[in-house]
Amino acid sequence: MNRYPLWKYLLILAVVGLGFLYAAPNLYKPDPAVQISGQSSAMVVGENVLDKARKALDEAGIEYFGGEVGDKAILLRLKSIEEQLPAKRAIQQALGHSDYVVALNLASTTPEWLSNLGASPMKLGLDLAGGVHFLMEVDTNTIVRTNMDGYLQDVKAKLRAAKARYRSVDLVDDREIVARFRDEELRDLGMSTMRKEFPQLQLVEAGSGSNLEIRASLAEQEIKQLEDYAVTQNLTTLRNRVNELGVAEPIVQRQGANRIVVELPGVQDTAEAKRIIGKTANLEYRMEARPDALVTNKEYFEYRNEQQRQLRGGAWLERKVIIKGDRVTDARVGYDESGFPQVNITLDSRGGELMHRATWKNVGRSMGTLFIESRFVPETTTDAEGNEVVVQRRTDDKKIISLATVQSALGRQFRITGLDSPAEAQELALLLRAGALAAPMYFVEERVIGPSLGADNIKVGVTSVQIGLLAVLVCMLLFYRVFGLAANIALAVNLILLVAVMSILGATLTLPGIAGIVLTVGMAVDANVLIFSRIREELRNGMPPQSAISAGFDNAFSTIVDANITTLIVAVILYAIGSGPVQGFAVTLSIGILTSMFSAIMGTRALINLFYGGRRVQKLWI
Amino acid sequence: MSETKVENGKITEYMGKRVFDFMRWRKPAAAISIILLLASIAALAMNGLKFGLDFTGGTQIEVGYEQAPRIEDVRQQLAGAGYEGASVVRFGSDTEILIKLPPSVAEAQTQISARDEQATQSIGDKVVAVLDQASAGDVTLRRVEMVGPQIGEELRDDGGLGMLFALVVVMAYVALRFQYKFSIGAVAALAHDVIIVLGFFALLKLDFDLTVLAAVLAVIGYSLNDTIVVADRIRENFRKVRKAEPEEIINISISQTLGRTFMTSFTTLLVLWALQFFGGELIHNFSLALIVGVVVGTYSSVYVAANVLMAMHITKEDLMPPVKEGSELEEMP
Numbered sequence: 001m002n003r004y005p006l007w008k009y010l011l012i013l014a015v016v017g018l019g020f021l022y023a024a025p026n027l028y029k030p031d032p033a034v035q036i037s038g039q040s041s042a043m044v045v046g047e048n049v050l051d052k053a054r055k056a057l058d059e060a061g062i063e064y065f066g067g068e069v070g071d072k073a074i075l076l077r078l079k080s081i082e083e084q085l086p087a088k089r090a091i092q093q094a095l096g097h098s099d100y101v102v103a104l105n106l107a108s109t110t111p112e113w114l115s116n117l118g119a120s121p122m123k124l125g126l127d128l129a130g131g132v133h134f135l136m137e138v139d140t141n142t143i144v145r146t147n148m149d150g151y152l153q154d155v156k157a158k159l160r161a162a163k164a165r166y167r168s169v170d171l172v173d174d175r176e177i178v179a180r181f182r183d184e185e186l187r188d189l190g191m192s193t194m195r196k197e198f199p200q201l202q203l204v205e206a207g208s209g210s211n212l213e214i215r216a217s218l219a220e221q222e223i224k225q226l227e228d229y230a231v232t233q234n235l236t237t238l239r240n241r242v243n244e245l246g247v248a249e250p251i252v253q254r255q256g257a258n259r260i261v262v263e264l265p266g267v268q269d270t271a272e273a274k275r276i277i278g279k280t281a282n283l284e285y286r287m288e289a290r291p292d293a294l295v296t297n298k299e300y301f302e303y304r305n306e307q308q309r310q311l312r313g314g315a316w317l318e319r320k321v322i323i324k325g326d327r328v329t330d331a332r333v334g335y336d337e338s339g340f341p342q343v344n345i346t347l348d349s350r351g352g353e354l355m356h357r358a359t360w361k362n363v364g365r366s367m368g369t370l371f372i373e374s375r376f377v378p379e380t381t382t383d384a385e386g387n388e389v390v391v392q393r394r395t396d397d398k399k400i401i402s403l404a405t406v407q408s409a410l411g412r413q414f415r416i417t418g419l420d421s422p423a424e425a426q427e428l429a430l431l432l433r434a435g436a437l438a439a440p441m442y443f444v445e446e447r448v449i450g451p452s453l454g455a456d457n458i459k460v461g462v463t464s465v466q467i468g469l470l471a472v473l474v475c476m477l478l479f480y481r482v483f484g485l486a487a488n489i490a491l492a493v494n495l496i497l498l499v500a501v502m503s504i505l506g507a508t509l510t511l512p513g514i515a516g517i518v519l520t521v522g523m524a525v526d527a528n529v530l531i532f533s534r535i536r537e538e539l540r541n542g543m544p545p546q547s548a549i550s551a552g553f554d555n556a557f558s559t560i561v562d563a564n565i566t567t568l569i570v571a572v573i574l575y576a577i578g579s580g581p582v583q584g585f586a587v588t589l590s591i592g593i594l595t596s597m598f599s600a601i602m603g604t605r606a607l608i609n610l611f612y613g614g615r616r617v618q619k620l621w622i
Numbered sequence: 623m624s625e626t627k628v629e630n631g632k633i634t635e636y637m638g639k640r641v642f643d644f645m646r647w648r649k650p651a652a653a654i655s656i657i658l659l660l661a662s663i664a665a666l667a668m669n670g671l672k673f674g675l676d677f678t679g680g681t682q683i684e685v686g687y688e689q690a691p692r693i694e695d696v697r698q699q700l701a702g703a704g705y706e707g708a709s710v711v712r713f714g715s716d717t718e719i720l721i722k723l724p725p726s727v728a729e730a731q732t733q734i735s736a737r738d739e740q741a742t743q744s745i746g747d748k749v750v751a752v753l754d755q756a757s758a759g760d761v762t763l764r765r766v767e768m769v770g771p772q773i774g775e776e777l778r779d780d781g782g783l784g785m786l787f788a789l790v791v792v793m794a795y796v797a798l799r800f801q802y803k804f805s806i807g808a809v810a811a812l813a814h815d816v817i818i819v820l821g822f823f824a825l826l827k828l829d830f831d832l833t834v835l836a837a838v839l840a841v842i843g844y845s846l847n848d849t850i851v852v853a854d855r856i857r858e859n860f861r862k863v864r865k866a867e868p869e870e871i872i873n874i875s876i877s878q879t880l881g882r883t884f885m886t887s888f889t890t891l892l893v894l895w896a897l898q899f900f901g902g903e904l905i906h907n908f909s910l911a912l913i914v915g916v917v918v919g920t921y922s923s924v925y926v927a928a929n930v931l932m933a934m935h936i937t938k939e940d941l942m943p944p945v946k947e948g949s950e951l952e953e954m955p
Contacts, residue, residue: 085712085715086690086716088715127904133713133720253771253772255682256768256769448714449712449720450693450713452711453904455694456902457902457904460900460902461904463900468895469893472892475892511904511905512836512904515833515901515909519894519897519912523843523844525885525889526882526886529882533881536881541637559850562799562854563851563854566796566847570843571843573791574784574839581773582835582839
C-alpha cells in the first residue's frame with residue numbers, strides 16, 4: 001500500500017530537475033561592469049583602449065577584473081556596484097568624450113551551458129538595483145496636424161457641395177486651414193457653410209480685395225484635449241510594450257505636459273532597451289484610389305515587402321484615412337482555409353463604425369494597410385539669438401503591407417491577408433496588440449539610475465524574509481515531525497519551481513515581490529496542513545496507519561482542488577481585466593497555486609510513500 | 623464506538639473530537655461583523671484612501687551636487703525636514719540625484735497646493751533649500767516637474783468592474799460545485815474581509831500604494847481559500863452525518879477544520895510578523911494589510927460564511943446529490 005509506480009517518481013524527479021536547471025542562473029550574481037564602445041560602429045575598440053581604461057581605473061583606485069575585448073565593445077568587471085559611476089567617469093575622462101562611449105552594464109556570470117539552454121536569471125527591480133531612465137517627448141504637433149488634415153478634406157468637400165467656389169484651401173503651419181475666395185459673396189456663403197458644418201472650428205475672416213480668406217483653427221481647449229489624448233494613448237501603449245505579462249516591474253509615467261518617463265529595471269544596456277520601447281510605428285487603413293481620382297486626393301506608396309515591391313512597385317491610395325492603429329483592440333494570428341497566415345483584427349466600437357461606413361458601399365474595391373515608421377534625426381540649427389538649438393526632425397516612412405479586395409462590408413472584426421510568412425503575421429499582430437502610438441515620440445534623455453532602496457533597507461528586507469521562511473519550516477517540523485519534514489522538502493521544491501517559472505517568464509524581482517513569494521510559501525503549507533490534519537483525524541477514528549495515509553490524501557484532495565480552483569478563477573480574471581502590476585500579481589499567484597499543488601500533493605505523497613510505503617507501520621510520526 | 627456524544631440536546635463530541643458550539647454566538651458575531659463593516663465604510667467615506675506615489679504621481683526634482691553625496695544622507699536630510707516617503711536615486715552620475723515626492727507630503731511641507739508650474743517650481747526651490755543647508759557642497763536645482771501616476775487610470779476604472787465580474791464567476795463556480803447558498807456565503811465573507819482591510823487603512827490614514835494593493839488581492843485569495851475549505855467540510859458532513867440539525871452539522875464541521883484553520887493562519891502570520899518586525903519601511907504596510915486580512919479572514923471563514931448559511935436555512939436536501947426526478951416529485955404532498 002502507498003506505493004507510487006516508478007514513472008511517477010521519475011516524473012517528479014524530472015520536473016524538479018528542470019526546476020533546478022532553470023532556477024540555477026539566479027545563483028550567479030551578475031558583476032557590475034563598465035562597457036566601452038566606439039562612437040560610431042566603424043570604430044575599433046581594442047587592447048590599447050583596454051590598457052588605457054585599466055590605467056585610469058588603477059589611478060582612481062578602483063578594483064576591477066576580467067577585461068574582455070568583445071566584437072564591438074570592451075567589458076570591464078568591477079568589484080562593487082557603488083564604484084560603477086566613479087569608474088565610468090574616470091574612464092570617460094581618460095579616453096575623452098569625442099571618440100568613445102562609456103556605459104554601465106551588468107555582466108552575466110551564468111555558465112555558458114545554462115544560457116545555451118535558454119535559462120537566465122530574474123532581473124532585480126528598480127528598488128533593489130536601479131536601472132535605466134528614459135525621458136521621451138511626444139510629438140504632439142503630429143496629432144494636431146493629422147486632425148487638421150482630416151478637416152481639410154472635409155472642408156473642401158462641404159464647400160464644393162455648397163457651391164462656395166474657393167480659389168484654394170490649404171493647411172498652414174499644421175494648425176490652421178485657410179480657404180481663399182474671389183469675392184465677398186462666395187466668402188459669405190463659405191462662412192455660413194463652415195459655421196453650420198464645423199461648429200468646433202474657430203473661424204476668422206481675413207484678407208482684402210480679391211484675396212478674401214477664412215481662417216479656421218481649433219480652439220485652444222480642443223488642441224489641449226487632442227494632445228492630452230495622444231500622450232495618454234502613448235503612455236498606455238508603452239506600458240503594454242514594456243510589460244506584456246505584468247511581471248517586468250517598470251515605471252512608466254507622464255512628466256509635465258507632453259513627456260513620458262520610462263524606467264526599466266536591470267537593463268543597463270541602453271541600446272537594447274531603446275529597441276524595445278522606441279519602436280515608433282503606426283498603421284493606417286485607406287481605400288485604394290480610383291484610377292480617375294485627382295492627384296490631390298491620392299498618394300502613392302511603395303510595398304514594404306521586397307518581393308512585392310519588385311513585382312508591383314506600389315499603389316495609389318486615397319488621402320482619406322479610414323482608421324488608425326489606435327482603434328485596434330485585439331490582433332491574433334490565424335490561418336485561412338488554404339493555410340496562408342492572416343491577422344484577425346478586432347476594433348473598438350467607434351473603429352468598427354468607421355470601418356463599416358467606409359466599406360459597405362465599397363465592396364469590390366481594395367483596401368490598403370499602411371505601416372508607418374517614424375525616425376527622428378537630431379539637427380542643429382541656430383535660433384534668432386544665435387544660440388545653437390538641437391531640433392528633432394522627423395521623417396515618416398509609409399509603406400503598404402497589404403492591399404486586399406473588400407469582399408463584404410467590414411465591421412469590428414476583419415482580417416488582414418496577403419502576408420508572406422507566419423513570422424510577418426506574428427510581428428504585425430504583436431505590434432497591433434501592444435497598441436499603436438497615437439503620435440510619434442523621440443528620446444530626449446537617458447540616464448542610469450541607482451536603486452531606490454538604500455542598502456540598509458534591502459538588508460533588513462532580505463533578513464525578514466529569511467526569518468519568516470525559517471519560522472514556517474521550524475513550525476511545520478515541530479508540529480508534524482516526519483510529515484513536517486516531507487512538507488518542508490516539498491516547500492523547498494515549490495520555491496525552486498516558482499523561481500524557475502518566474503525566470504522563464506522574464507519576471508523582475510522587487511523587495512515586495514520577494515515578500516510575496518515567501519507569503520505564497522506560508523500559504524502553500526495549507527495543502528499539506530489539510531492533508532496531515534485529515535490523516536490525524538483518520539488515525540483518531542481508529543484507522544490503521546497505512547489506510548489513514550491513503551484516506552488522508554484522498555479526502556483532502558477534493559478540498560484542495562476546490563479551494564485552489566476558486567482562487568485560480570480570481571487570478572485568471574484579474575489577469576484578463578487588470579493591467580500592469582495587477583496582472584503581474586495574478587501571474588505570480590497562478591504559478592504559485594499550480595506549483596504548490598504539484599509539490600504539496602504529488603511531492604509530499606512521493607516522499608511519504610518512499611518513507612512509509614509498502615511496509616508494516618505501527619505508529620506514524622505525525 | 624458511538625459516533626456522537628450528546629449533552630443537553632446538543633452534540634458535544636463527534637468521532638472522538640470535541641465539538642464547539644460556534645453557532646451559539648452567531649448573532650453577536652453577526653453584530654460585530656456589521657459594526658466593523660459600517661465603521662470601515664464610514665472611514666472610507668470620510669477619510670478615503672491615502673493613495674501613495676504609485677497612484678497619484680507627484681513632484682519630481684532633479685538636483686546636482688558639487689561633490690557626490692551619500693544617498694542615505696540625502697534621504698535622512700529630507701526625512702528630517704518632514705519629507706517622508708520621498709524616493710531618492712542616483713541619476714546618471716554620482717553627483718546628480720533624482721527625488722520624487724508624493725503630493726500630500728509636498729503640500730504639507732511647503733503649504734503649496736496648486737498644481738501648476740509655478741507651484742511645482744517653488745516646491746523644488748524649498749526642497750533644494752533644505753538640501754543645500756544640510757550639505758557642505760553647493761546644491762543646484764536642475765529641473766522640477768510634475769509626474770503622473772505609475773499605474774494607468776484604466777486600472778482604477780476597470781478594476782472595480784473586474785472585481786465585480788470576478789465575484790460573479792466565483793459565485794457561479796461555487797454554486798455549481800456546492801450550492802448557491804454557499805456561493806452567497808463565500809462572496810459575503812470575501813467582501814467582508816476586503817472592506818475591513820480597506821477600512822483599516824482609511825481609518826489609520828496609512829499609505830495605500832501598489833504593495834498594499836497586492837496585499838489586498840492576496841487577502842482575496844486567502845479568504846476564498848479559507849471559506850471553501852470550511853464549506854467543503856460542511857457539505858461532506860451534511861451528506862454523512864445522520865440525525866443532526868443543520869446548526870450542529872455546521873458546528874461539527876467548523877470544529878473539525880479548526881486545527882487546520884489555525885495552523886495555516888499561524889504559519890502565514892509567522893511570515894507576516896517577520897516581515898512586519900524586521901522588514902523595514904517598504905514592506906511594513908504590505909505586511910500590515912495582510913495581517914489584518916488574515917485575522918479577519920480566519921474569523922470570517924468561521925462566522926461570516928457559516929452565518930450566511932444558517933440565515934438562509936441551509937438543509938440536508940440542499941446538498942444531497944440529485945436523485946432521480948419524477949419518483950421524488952410524486953411523493954411530495
